[in-house]
Amino acid sequence: MTDPYKVLGVSPHATDDEVKDAYRRLARKYHPDNYVNNPLSDLATEKMKEINEAYEVLSDADKKARYDQYG
Numbered sequence: 125m126t127d128p129y130k131v132l133g134v135s136p137h138a139t140d141d142e143v144k145d146a147y148r149r150l151a152r153k154y155h156p157d158n159y160v161n162n163p164l165s166d167l168a169t170e171k172m173k174e175i176n177e178a179y180e181v182l183s184d185a186d187k188k189a190r191y192d193q194y195g
Contacts, residue, residue, distance in 0.1 A: 128178030128191065136192065140183070147179040 129136055132146040152158075154172050159165040181187045 126174065126178075128181045131174055131178035132182065134182075138182075143179070143182045147175065147183075150175045 129138075132143060132150065134142055134146050138146075151172070154168050154175060156165060156169045156172055159168040162168075181191050
């Protein structure tokens, strides 16, 4: 798994609101619905999966603590 902080573009000390704002900004940009009938649709789908995985880790306090501890 890639570094969720880098994926969302936030620091390890980011607040929950900063993480949520970064997720929403990236989700709007890379959502597959924005790339219908576009040759980049596969890339947007993969990027959105990566963004969702990063947000899942950073939005859950237990998962975030485990990631911070073990990387």
